[in-house]
Amino acid sequence: MAEKKRKKNRFGFLAKKFPIRMQRKLVMLFMAIILAFVALIGRITYINVTRGSSYTRIVLDQQNYSSRVIPYKRGDIVDRNGTRIATSERVYNVILDVAVMTDDEANIDPTIRVLEECFGISEQTVKDTIEENPESRYSIMATGVDYETARKFNEINADNENYPNIAGVWLEEDYNRSYPYSTLASDVIGFTYSGNVGAIGIESAYNDVLNGTDGREYGYLDSDSSVERTVKAAKNGNTVVSTIDITLQSIVEKCIVEFNQQHAGDGNPGSKNTAVIVMNPNTGEILAEASYPNFDLNDPRDLSILYTEEQWDKLTEEEQINAMNDLWRNFCVSDAFEPGSTMKPFTVAAGLETGAITGDETYYCGGSLHVGDDDIGCHLRSGHGTQTVQGSIANSCNVALMQIAESIGVEDFTRYQRVFGFGEYTGIDLPAEAATSALLYTSETMTSVDLATNSFGQSFNVTMTQMASAFCSLINGGYYYEPHVVRQIQDEDGNVIETKNPVLLHKTISSETSDQIKEYLRAVMDYGTGQSAQVEGYDIGAKTGTAEKLPRGNGKYLLSFIGYAPQENPEVLIYVVVDEPNVDAQDNSALVLDLSKQIMEEAFPYLGITTIEESEAEEGEQAASEEGQNFGDTEYTDYDENYVDTYDNPDGAYVDEDYDPDLDDWASGDSPGEE
Numbered sequence: 001m002a003e004k005k006r007k008k009n010r011f012g013f014l015a016k017k018f019p020i021r022m023q024r025k026l027v028m029l030f031m032a033i034i035l036a037f038v039a040l041i042g043r044i045t046y047i048n049v050t051r052g053s054s055y056t057r058i059v060l061d062q063q064n065y066s067s068r069v070i071p072y073k074r075g076d077i078v079d080r081n082g083t084r085i086a087t088s089e090r091v092y093n094v095i096l097d098v099a100v101m102t103d104d105e106a107n108i109d110p111t112i113r114v115l116e117e118c119f120g121i122s123e124q125t126v127k128d129t130i131e132e133n134p135e136s137r138y139s140i141m142a143t144g145v146d147y148e149t150a151r152k153f154n155e156i157n158a159d160n161e162n163y164p165n166i167a168g169v170w171l172e173e174d175y176n177r178s179y180p181y182s183t184l185a186s187d188v189i190g191f192t193y194s195g196n197v198g199a200i201g202i203e204s205a206y207n208d209v210l211n212g213t214d215g216r217e218y219g220y221l222d223s224d225s226s227v228e229r230t231v232k233a234a235k236n237g238n239t240v241v242s243t244i245d246i247t248l249q250s251i252v253e254k255c256i257v258e259f260n261q262q263h264a265g266d267g268n269p270g271s272k273n274t275a276v277i278v279m280n281p282n283t284g285e286i287l288a289e290a291s292y293p294n295f296d297l298n299d300p301r302d303l304s305i306l307y308t309e310e311q312w313d314k315l316t317e318e319e320q321i322n323a324m325n326d327l328w329r330n331f332c333v334s335d336a337f338e339p340g341s342t343m344k345p346f347t348v349a350a351g352l353e354t355g356a357i358t359g360d361e362t363y364y365c366g367g368s369l370h371v372g373d374d375d376i377g378c379h380l381r382s383g384h385g386t387q388t389v390q391g392s393i394a395n396s397c398n399v400a401l402m403q404i405a406e407s408i409g410v411e412d413f414t415r416y417q418r419v420f421g422f423g424e425y426t427g428i429d430l431p432a433e434a435a436t437s438a439l440l441y442t443s444e445t446m447t448s449v450d451l452a453t454n455s456f457g458q459s460f461n462v463t464m465t466q467m468a469s470a471f472c473s474l475i476n477g478g479y480y481y482e483p484h485v486v487r488q489i490q491d492e493d494g495n496v497i498e499t500k501n502p503v504l505l506h507k508t509i510s511s512e513t514s515d516q517i518k519e520y521l522r523a524v525m526d527y528g529t530g531q532s533a534q535v536e537g538y539d540i541g542a543k544t545g546t547a548e549k550l551p552r553g554n555g556k557y558l559l560s561f562i563g564y565a566p567q568e569n570p571e572v573l574i575y576v577v578v579d580e581p582n583v584d585a586q587d588n589s590a591l592v593l594d595l596s597k598q599i600m601e602e603a604f605p606y607l608g609i610t611t612i613e614e615s616e617a618e619e620g621e622q623a624a625s626e627e628g629q630n631f632g633d634t635e636y637t638d639y640d641e642n643y644v645d646t647y648d649n650p651d652g653a654y655v656d657e658d659y660d661p662d663l664d665d666w667a668s669g670d671s672p673g674e675e
């Protein structure tokens, strides 16, 4: 009131000369001038803001966007040698502030032209956006714009001389996930969706490790009406170092692809599935893991490798989703199948370990064995004749194995299946490991026929991961290591945050049994079913498998080969599975033997696996030198010397009491009593 009064008094002099109507007009004019002045100041401030170098300020000026998210960078996934296999690149989103752009008619056309010139955004798209949301302060016009394009735009935007009327466009920082090796190790690596959510593979299993925390920029107006900003920086995600060796992985995948191309035909791929695991038997590290067909991680929803466009369009949405999930499935982890004859060494090991057999027994195979009410056949219908234990493994005689299992008995046989981890999760650090406990018999449910068929790998299911991990323990002295695909976590600068040491889960068999089994497995390569996979120069042990799939009699087979080298202190294990090869007669083990040989021929030299020549030279050196020398040059480079033995022995039932752990000696390569 007081102010009003004072104003009235101040204009009082006007009353004397101007009529009341004129007075009102003058007051209004005066007010209008003040308002115009205020608007002008506002406009100047506004122009300062919009023409400033950073468009963030305009955002800060709006109540809707008083703060801005600073996105974190998701961590890389690198292979064991540091080669990047998944990475996040800085990209930009093009944001249009429609209200600012349309505020001045003069801005509209030049801005539209620049949007088209820089980002290829059509005039129509921009006009549609304006029409749909005339007041929008934040319309995303383009995403994933690369740095070079963004730089070009920023130059144009800053060039007020040549481009005077650009308004309302700004770039928002973002990251784009990319995979430099596209299809390589696709189901092990995995991919991300809706920003930073990992799907399948390491991307999923280590999602939280890879992700960071967004930062934020807060803006507020201080007492002088200028914008104050505080920045809380983003915390970028960690780098995951895989155990995978990308060169080895390439070798394996190349061989798989060649095999499948060779056998593709009649519109079918070369096999329903071809999968390979290469593992370090002394650590549980998976060096390569592949299943075919794989897919492009940069475009995981592209199934053109399997379907023509026409075929794909005919599928329902549900069928398409199922097809994608099938393709993304990691066969090595998520699929269970009857292992077939690769099970036989486990049966023999259980026999030796329980004392049911000594290894000196012989068995007679007349082509089949009468068990319960059935005659269960050997794969060699004419019979193998008299077989030693070694011969029964080398020749893969079902009849001998059934007799060995019978002497072990249901109780110990089922117990040893669990000791070897069948029916259990391996604990591999990948998602979707198949549950297999229901796929095994217990001592209560197993009949004599089940025992007989189980002895040679039928009537129960395993995963490749289970088989490979358990087999490692057969050949490394009885140590069951947890299989894993990640060896280290690093921060964004490469500082080690966490090292994944080999995890020794338990002991499966004694080192004596392990040595004996290895002799049998060597015989497979010397004179048995694995001969044709022999790679010259290497001392290899192995077991083959030719499993007829259910329902039997349909001619569908799963072929497998599991081998290692060298015989003394095995350095690598390789497991190859060909599921339903696309050939007339699927029960042809030569198919999987050829593929395995090809992989080993290339992989062993690359990995530097000890050759026969090298071990002989080593033995010579050892013989020449004094007693109590070391184990030679076998390098356990991956072995953590600070590893604490977590040897778990809950009931002691399957433990060799005389066993004396020599882990430390392995680690250092030194024998006891030496430095």
Ligand SMILES: [Zn+2]
Pocket: 365, 367, 378, 379, 380, 383, 384, 385, 396, 397, 398, 399, 400
């Ligand atoms: Zn036989």
